[in-house]
Amino acid sequence: MSRVKLLDKEFELSIPEEKLLKAVDQVAEQMNVELADKNPLMVCVLNGSFMFASDLMKRLNFPCEISFVKLSSYAGTGSTGQVKELIGLNENLEGRTVVLLEDIVDTGLTIINTVDQVKQMGPEDVKVATMLFKPDACKRDVKLDYVGMEIPNDFIVGYGLDYDGYGRNLKDIYTVVE
Incomplete structure (x- = not known):
């Protein structure tokens, strides 16, 4: 499909x-070298990163666990400026290497908030892996350890990302048509 319509908006x-899977391959290759002896806990930030986390986990060839945290900072096509924690972590993170798996880092607010919360739980190290990064939208100094690809500051859907709940199931990424 070259175009899709979700609710009141068109996307191309x-x-x-x-291309997405090639980027996942590159992230996995880097992790397979750097995390091979760390036994990390991968933390999938829901809802958006479920596809990235699934594809990535299938490519990792070292022992690791996965857990999930549900956060929200978007309404419609824009960030609300506030991070709402919906479901938290239950695992003991003390002394562990934790890798946060994000779908997209744009303003940086969600990931900085999440890293700060995780650090309070006593891990040895916290790393951030994001499928997509919007450098032009980033308003914070964010340390990203693994980046699938950098993209322009456009509103997108697909591969786990949504527009008011729709479009997460699309295997490709689509950009809003203004």
Whole structure:
């Protein structure tokens, strides 16, 4: 599909699945070297990063666990400026290497808030892996350890990202048509 309609907006294809999976491969290769002896806990930030986390986990060839945290900072096509924690972590993080798996880092607010919360739980190290990064939208000094790809500051859907709950199921990424 070159175009999709979700609710009241039209979106056009911008990143095909093949390109997304190549980016996941690159992140996995880097992690397979750097985290091989760390036994990390991968923390998937829901809802958006479920596809990235699933594809990534299948490519990791070292012992690791996965857990999930549900956060929200978006309404419609924009950030609310506040991070709402909906479901938290239950695992003991003391002394562990924790890798936060994000779908997208744009303003940086959500990931900085999440890293700060995780650090309070006593891990040895906290790393951040994001499928997508919007450098032009980033308003914070964010340390990203693993980045699938950098993208322009456009509103996108697909591959786990949504527009008011719709479009997460799309295997490709689509950009809003203004």
